[in-house]
Amino acid sequence: MATEYGQDYGLPSEPGFGRPARARRSRLPAGLGAPFEGRSWREFGYVLLSLPISILVFTYAVTMVSLGAGLLVTFLGIPVLAAALAGCRGFGVLERMRARSLLGLQVAEPEPLRAPRRGASAWMGAVFKSGTSWRALLYAVLHLPWAVFSFTVAVTVWAWGWSMLTYPLWFWVFPAYVGQDGLQLYGDETHQVYLDNPFEITVTALVGLLFVLAAPWIVRGLTTVDRVLVHGLLGPSRLATRVVELESDRGVVVDTAAADLRRIERDLHDGAQARLVNLAMDLGLAKEKLQEDPQAAARMVGEAHGEVKTALQELRDLARGIHPAVLTxxxxxxxxxxxxxxxxxxxxxxxxxxxxxxxxxxxxxxxxxxxxxxxxxxxxxxxxxxxxxxxxxxxxxxxxxxxxxxxxxxxxxxxxxxxxxxxxxxxxxxxxxxxxxxxxxxxxxxxxxxxx
The missing domain is CATH 3.30.565.10 (Histidine kinase-like ATPase, C-terminal domain)
Structure with a gap:
């Protein structure tokens, strides 16, 4: 239902739904606290898991589709392709669950398969006709190159950041076990540069701090693309969503029309119809008394005239409630x-x-x-x-x-x-x-x- 409550309203999952939520105060500013937030580590975990999962899904999709396309000359090609699309739909369910738990992305379930009748052939036809199946296959193909890129960037930034930030804690390993003064920054046959004096170690740690502070925001930007892919390819299509909305709106319109008809029927039955019945009875009695008691008959006719006016007013009010003439x-x-x-x-x-x-x-x-x-x-x-x-x-x-x-x-x-x-x-x-x-x-x- 498209209703909003006031000017400030929150999500149903947040405290204070329907009223301004109390702001949560953090001890650290947003930029300094991001590397230690649970959200940052969940997003980083999502990126780490994306690579092995996307390799698995890509391998399955390409292998099954290639095998099915090659077997189309036989009767086995159609079932293999249907199994490939069905498997991609299943992977789509897992990906929506993973995005929901690690990214907090709420994606509605796409429209289910609708087979006109039972049987393997009807099921395969429904799989091929479903846009969800083909979008899931497209996701399986497109997500691998993006997963490789995001995995490489995220791991590189996090690894370099934390290793440089903690360099003052482990630089002693080089003179103790490697036989050099520190981490080699540059070297050739005639000249070598090592990070070994206090100033260079401090600068290295500061640069590492910058990487650590920037890493959560870089990962968050990378997962934004994942959110778009999951929402756009694994969620319900706009057409399907619109169809559901129209079906719901049609039900509301039908219920509203039925309620209006019941109201009109009740108003007619309890109002004008009841008055007209009483009016008919009064006129019948007045007709019987017309010969023997003309004055009583005239009085009853006068009362009936008042009932007619009241009934006409109720009919006018009812007509105004249906559609007023002044509006037209x-x-x-x-x-x-x-x-x-x-x-x-x-x-x-x-x-x-x-x-x-x-x-x-x-x-x-x-x-x-x-x-x-x-x-x-x-x-x-x-x-x-x-x-x-x-x-x-x-x-x-x-x-x-x-x-x-x-x-x-x-x-x-x-x-x-x-x-x-x-x-x-x-x-x-x-x-x-x-x-x-x-x-x-x-x-x-x-x-x-x-x-x-």
Whole structure:
């Protein structure tokens, strides 16, 4: 559900979800503490493991695909290629787990295989038709050269950094066991340079410190590419993700339409229909008394006339709830002004639109503002409210502000949650900013579609 709570919100896995998280203070600055953080060592471990794993996966993928391609002239080629793709999918599962545990990368599972029927041939057809299988094969091929590069860079930087930083602790090995004054920096037949005096040893350690401090950030940059590869090739495709979103939105639209139909049926049954039944009974009694008691019959007809007026008003309110005529005829400005006039607090309405949006978007915008103003009347305990509508490029923005007690939340089961689901069904967004004590500011975004 595309709903945001206020201005500061954290990830569900972090403390303070839905409210500003308390900052964690570190005893060391970020640059100095990075070499000792668990995250840095986990990323370094990820790079170290990438090389042997990528060699294994690359060897499997290339061998199986080559074998399957060579056996295509026989009936064995198709099963071998299917097994190659299925194996790459399995390696993809392991890689997602490794990225999740060492890099903290949360990648959703891709779409599963969907075989139309049971059997080996149907399964192989599903493997070949799945884009996930081919992306996993592409990952197996592309990851090896990158793993070799990142392994070489990471190990070189870490090894040089720590060895140079700790050089003052082990430089004595050279004069004691190697027969030279220190680590040889340069040498030819006539001239040799050794790192042996205190100044050179200190400079070496300082250079090593720079390497140690830079190594975590270099490794982090290398793992950024791994994150992109895992997310882009081993996660769900954008098309599949969009299909899932559309399926969910379709369910929301169907449920919303069914709920609206039930509401209309209930309003008709409990309101206008009940009154019309009573009206028919009263008119029947008045007809029977017309000859024997004309005055009572006239009184009953008068009462029936009042019932007719009430039933007509209820039908008008019901029709306005389905789709108000003023919205169709005069647009959002007039329709929202009509809604504001029925609110229990003074409402300032401002609609800044050069042209009218498509009827469907206009209707959703109307009912969104209408429901928000109803919430102001029922729950806000406000003294004033404002409703604004404007357009920014290809988005239609709505905002309702009140000076009430605040504390509004789009929690599960609330009216704001249902409103957010309706907006989400058309790629809209609902943002609720309602601190305790107020004021409350609810902003909605809808895609702009003009009238044809």
């Amino acid at each position: 005829d005069r647009g959002l400005d007039a329709a929202l002004s009509s809604v504001a006039s029925r609110c229990t607090v003074p409402v300032r309405v401002e609609v800044d639109l050069v042209e009218r949006p498509a009827p469907a978007i206009e209707g959703i915008a109307y009912f969104t503002v209408s429901e928000l103003l109803q919430n102001v009347s029922k729950h806000a305990r406000a003294t004033w409210a404002a409703a604004e509508v404007w357009r920014v490029e290809n988005r239609l923005l709505l905002q309702v502000v009140d000076d009430g007690v605040g504390g509004a939340e789009a929690s599960a089961g609330s009216g704001l949650a249902g409103l957010a689901e309706r907006l989400d069904a058309v790629d809209g967004i609902l943002v609720v900013d309602s601190p305790a004590g107020g004021p409350t500011r609810v902003t909605a975004e809808l895609p702009w579609r003009g009238r044809r």
